[in-house]
Amino acid sequence: xxxxxxxxxxxxxxxxxxxxxxxxxxxxxxxxxxxxxxxxxxxxxxxxxxxxxxxxxxxxxxxxxxxxxxxxxxxxxxxxxxxxxxxxxxxxxxxxxxxxxxxxxxxx
Amino acid sequence: xxxxxxxxxxxxxxxxxxxxxxxxxxxxxxxxxxxxxxxxxxxxxxxxxxxxxxxxxxxxxxxxxxxxxxxxxxxxxxxxxxxxxxxxxxxxxxxxxxxxxxxxxxxxxxxxxxxxxxxxx
Numbered sequence: 001x002x003x004x005x006x007x008x009x010x011x012x013x014x015x016x017x018x019x020x021x022x023x024x025x026x027x028x029x030x031x032x033x034x035x036x037x038x039x040x041x042x043x044x045x046x047x048x049x050x051x052x053x054x055x056x057x058x059x060x061x062x063x064x065x066x067x068x069x070x071x072x073x074x075x076x077x078x079x080x081x082x083x084x085x086x087x088x089x090x091x092x093x094x095x096x097x098x099x100x101x102x103x104x105x106x107x108x
Numbered sequence: 109x110x111x112x113x114x115x116x117x118x119x120x121x122x123x124x125x126x127x128x129x130x131x132x133x134x135x136x137x138x139x140x141x142x143x144x145x146x147x148x149x150x151x152x153x154x155x156x157x158x159x160x161x162x163x164x165x166x167x168x169x170x171x172x173x174x175x176x177x178x179x180x181x182x183x184x185x186x187x188x189x190x191x192x193x194x195x196x197x198x199x200x201x202x203x204x205x206x207x208x209x210x211x212x213x214x215x216x217x218x219x220x221x222x223x224x225x226x227x228x229x
Binding site: 001032033035037039044045046047050051054056088090092095096097098099100101102 | 145154160163167169170203205210214215217218221222
């Protein structure tokens with residue numbers, strides 16, 4: 001089973017700052033199988049990015065994804081108040097899907 | 109407009125079984141598959157399983173293998189997840205989500221509202 005490790009656990013930023021969220025996988029993952037999800041309290045997760053760098057429908061371009069192999073990054077340029085939430089990376093490999101433990105983006 | 113509507117909250121005794129449904133509208137279950145993900149309150153997301161288009165069969169997470177059965181009724185557009193031999197650790201919010209295959213861009217694109225399953229001793 002692929003293990004996904006996200007860092008940091010909590011990221012404290014002010015609106016307007018840049019957020020960099022990391023997702024490291026225990027074995028190499030195809031870029032096609034790496035996604036990111038946003039979850040706000042009391043809500044279901046929402047798809048943000050898939051295939052590493054493709055934004056889902058309706059996701060603003062301040063969100064971007066990058067990476068390959070075992071290291072992937074979600075970047076939020078100029079964080080907006082509505083971006084404060086928990087972010088999960090997700091990967092498919094060895095016929096299984098796995099989620100990271102999440103990064104909480106909180107207001108500083 | 110794609111919508112996934114799940115059945116209501118359940119309270120079960122340890123050792124019992126629970127069956128959660130997920131009605132999908134706006135998509136045919138021939139073009140997507142439904143997967144299940146759970147979340148213990150205050151914790152992260154845990155993938156439980158679903159039909160794997162890469163493998164051509166339903167795959168389950170090791171944690172629930174042998175206790176879980178996932179099925180889809182393409183006629184009614186409804187997916188089901190049945191979990192047996194319930195334990196207190198199974199208390200969680202259970203989500204269904206539609207999976208698009210690699211050709212379309214592998215992703216869980218729509219999610220249900222969640223079904224809270226509480227297991228009591």
